[in-house]
Structure formats: C-alpha cells, structure tokens
Amino acid sequence: xxxxxxxxxxxxxxxxxxxxxxxxNGLALSEPMVFGIxxxxxxxxxxxxxxxxxxxLAYRLPPGRIIKGLSSRLGxxxxxxxxxxxxxxxxxxxxxxxxxxxxxLQTSVYWLPYFPQDMRFHFNAxxxxxxxxxxxxxxxxxxxxxxxxxADRASLQRARFVxxxxxxxxxxxxxxxxxxxxxxxxxxxxxxxxxxxxxLRAPFPFVGVNGIGFVARKIRRMQNDxxxxxxxxxxxxxxxxxxxxxxxxxxxxxxxxxxxxFLQESAGLIAVPELSDIARQFTDAGDxxxxxxxxxxxxxxxxxxxxxxxxxxQLYKVMEMERSAYIxxxxxxxxxxx
Amino acid sequence: MKIDEVPQDQLKSFEGQRKxxxxxxxxxxxxxxxxxxxxxxxxxxxxxxxxxxxxAQTALGRVDNGLASPLEYHMYRCRMDHRVLAQSSGKWLWxxxxxxxxxxFARMKERxxxxxxxxxxMTVTDLRRWPPAESQS
Numbered sequence: 001x002x003x004x005x006x007x008x009x010x011x012x013x014x015x016x017x018x019x020x021x022x023x024x025n026g027l028a029l030s031e032p033m034v035f036g037i038x039x040x041x042x043x044x045x046x047x048x049x050x051x052x053x054x055x056x057l058a059y060r061l062p063p064g065r066i067i068k069g070l071s072s073r074l075g076x077x078x079x080x081x082x083x084x085x086x087x088x089x090x091x092x093x094x095x096x097x098x099x100x101x102x103x104x105l106q107t108s109v110y111w112l113p114y115f116p117q118d119m120r121f122h123f124n125a126x127x128x129x130x131x132x133x134x135x136x137x138x139x140x141x142x143x144x145x146x147x148x149x150x151a152d153r154a155s156l157q158r159a160r161f162v163x164x165x166x167x168x169x170x171x172x173x174x175x176x177x178x179x180x181x182x183x184x185x186x187x188x189x190x191x192x193x194x195x196x197x198x199x200l201r202a203p204f205p206f207v208g209v210n211g212i213g214f215v216a217r218k219i220r221r222m223q224n225d226x227x228x229x230x231x232x233x234x235x236x237x238x239x240x241x242x243x244x245x246x247x248x249x250x251x252x253x254x255x256x257x258x259x260x261x262f263l264q265e266s267a268g269l270i271a272v273p274e275l276s277d278i279a280r281q282f283t284d285a286g287d288x289x290x291x292x293x294x295x296x297x298x299x300x301x302x303x304x305x306x307x308x309x310x311x312x313x314q315l316y317k318v319m320e321m322e323r324s325a326y327i328x329x330x331x332x333x334x335x336x337x338x
Numbered sequence: 339m340k341i342d343e344v345p346q347d348q349l350k351s352f353e354g355q356r357k358x359x360x361x362x363x364x365x366x367x368x369x370x371x372x373x374x375x376x377x378x379x380x381x382x383x384x385x386x387x388x389x390x391x392x393x394a395q396t397a398l399g400r401v402d403n404g405l406a407s408p409l410e411y412h413m414y415r416c417r418m419d420h421r422v423l424a425q426s427s428g429k430w431l432w433x434x435x436x437x438x439x440x441x442x443f444a445r446m447k448e449r450x451x452x453x454x455x456x457x458x459x460m461t462v463t464d465l466r467r468w469p470p471a472e473s474q475s
Contacts (some may be wrong), residue, residue, distance in 0.1 A: 009357070009358055009372075011357065011358050011359065011360060032360070032368070050421060052417075052422060053419045053421065053422075110417070111459065116351060116352060116353040116355060117353075118350075118351035118353075118383060118387060119351065119352075120417070121386075121417060122417060122418060122422050122426070144357065145355060146355065146356060146372075158459065162426055163425060163426045163427070163428055163457070164422060164425030164426040165422075165425055235385070236385070236386075239381070239382040239385040239386060240382075240386070242378065242379075242382045243379075243382045243383065246376065246378065246379050246382075247382070247383060249357070251358065251359055251370075252339060252359040252360055252361070253339075257359065257361065257368075258360050260360070260368065261360045261368035264367065264368050279368075280366075283339070286339065287339060290339065293378050296378070296382075297377065297378035297379075297381040298378075300381055300382065300385060
C-alpha cells in the first residue's frame, strides 16, 4: 500500500524531510524557508567532539534543531516517539503507515541498502520519510534521492536502532496539528536575529564568524610541523573540512547558498527588499567557500603546491565577507510588527 | 554560484545519482540545479575512503601474522575506528582495544562476540572465521 506522496529531492535531509511532511499535511514551504526559519545556519569547530576520528566541524546546528526550531517558531505541534525495543519501533511504524500516515524517521546512513557504497559512513542522524509498506519492504521518500527508494525491513530496523553517537533510538515523528495562518513575519525576523547573534556574538572563539578565523589560524600553524605524520594528519583535516562543507547534503558551500535563497525569498514575503541585497553577499561568501574547497582539493591531489598560508588567507577572506553580511542583517533592525 | 557554473563531473561514487545545488538563474533569482558531482568532492571522498582501506589492508596482514584479531580487520572494513566500534557495540574503548589482540580474542566468550557481531552486521561464526569469507574481504 502506497499513499499518494509528493516526493521531491532536496539538498539537505532534515530540512527536506520536514518540508515533505508539512507539504503532505497541507503547509507548502520551500526547503530554504524551512532551513532559514529554523535558524540552523552556523559555524562551529569543536575539537573535543570526535566524529569518525575527526574533530567536529559544523556548518549547521546539531541534528534535530531544524525540526524543533521550525515547529516552535511557526507553532506546529510535532510529535516525537522513541522506542527502547526495535520490535516496538517497527510495530509503531507499521501502525502509522497502515493508517495512511507518512512519518519522518531518523536513521544511520551506513545500513540503508539504497545508499551508494561510497557514500556510506557511520552518520546516525540521517532523516527520511517512510510513506508505505508491502509485506517485507518499505517505500521511502528519502529527500537526498531523485526518486522513491526501497528498503527491506531488516535493514531499516538496523538503521533505526544503531547505537553510538547521535543514536536515533528509533525516532519517529510527524506533525499533529499545523496552524491555519502561521506567523511568518515574526518567525523570519526572530530567526534572523538569532542567527546574527550566534554568528556575531558567540561567547566562544570557535563558534560563529570568529570560529572561521579560529580554524584559519589553526591551518596557518600547520606549516610549522613538516614531519610526515603531521602532514598526513593535516591533509586529512583539510579534506574532512571540505567534505563537511560540500558533500554532506549542504546545497553547496556549507549551507550558505541555501541561506541566501531563504533571505531572497523572505525579502518578497515580508516586503523588506534590503534582504535581497544581503542575500547576494551570502552568495558571494558562498562562492569564496567553494574557492577554498577547490584550492584544498587541488592541493591534496598535488595539482597545486600545498600551501597552508594560502588556505588560511582564503578562510580569512570568507570570514570578513560573512562578518560584513551579518552586520548588515543586524543593522536592518527588523521588527516583528511591521 | 550561477546556474551555468554548476559542476557536472559525473562522479563514480554517485552511482548515477544527482544532487541539487542552490544557484542563481540568469535573472539573479535562486533556483535549484541538479549536479552529477564536483571533482573537488571526489578528491576528499577518495581520501577518506582510502584511509579506511589502508587501515583494513594493514589489519589483514597483522591478523595473518598473529599481531591482531579479526575484529580489527572487520572494524576497519566497516569504516569504523576503535571509538565508533566501542559506541556501537556498547563496549568500553579499552575493551575494544584489548579485544583487537589475537590472544585475547581467542579466549572471548560467545556473548561478548555477539555484541561485536551485531554492531558489524555479521554472525559470530563469520567474525571468528579466518581468512574472512569472500563477501567480507
């Protein structure tokens, strides 16, 4: 049994799954709107937290914040269920699907059978929407794929109940009720304010705009140690950074293009044309992020001499561009009531 | 990025999939465009995969020489490290390190092995078998 479901491919899994669930329940929002209103854009470098042996580098807030941020700002009542036993979790999933209700699931990437082999890593906070089932298979609207995917029961169960960092514990979610007329203006203004605060006024040097400079200085210091081990480690770090920025469903440039698209759409929605101009600056900053990735890849591949100084300079440039864009956003002094 | 600058480098790792990027169209409005991948992504992806491959190959030799247990090989084969395996099997990090030693592994109880087998998505028999089954090499 497969209910009617409007599957659309998006750049990021969490904003895509959330947009799909809301669309199915009558609230059509674009992916950039979902991402922007949730206020999930950030930059953070937290060396104490290790992800797959590498320090945590994030261009967005931790998994779950998109769903929670969006639903609290728009007044959407989301229901979340976690399960102790895999059997319970699968039974609850079946119950929802049999009742014709598509639900969002949190899963591991590694154990999903339809993922390309080279893309499978131990990342436990992937989001997808289960839309229907047959005897032993599930139809899945996975926002990172072009068409509907199929997963067998055993694999889906394993993917939902992996242990470890960010363990999903079978998380299943769906909107219970959606307000008739969500407060878009207030939500947009508040989310922009929060993002600006986080990026410009974070109390730690490794978060926000300053965090970009923090990483730039770390990369600059890398040239001081030219032992073979250090070189290998440093190359891995730079590769890891580019992967987090480009590969993990970011829509390009570590979500910066997605955010620019949000600002552009908001400019029309709440009639603040200045937002359009600032969106262009985020696009320019995103282009510089891409240039950083390109330099890094060329250096790793040996098509360009390995030059940590050049990479650090490029990051500094990105930092200054982002800073000026956030300052302009702040100086708009947007009001909740027009 | 503009719509005509979207990279289409036909990455092998995408296995024919494409993914959307947010780009500006000719009128300066945001839209999405599907990309078959960017070479820069492939470089860093290969780098990350090679890291696990090299570790798995090294482990293969170490197990053959009695320096490590099959657990070490299967851990890297499943793209894990000691920390990830500890988290996903429910063991302590020091236990995982210890169980990667051949002599300790040989004395391990069925129940302990089962924890690792579950985390690695294989059976205890396969975990014990050396050299590994064809599908797991």
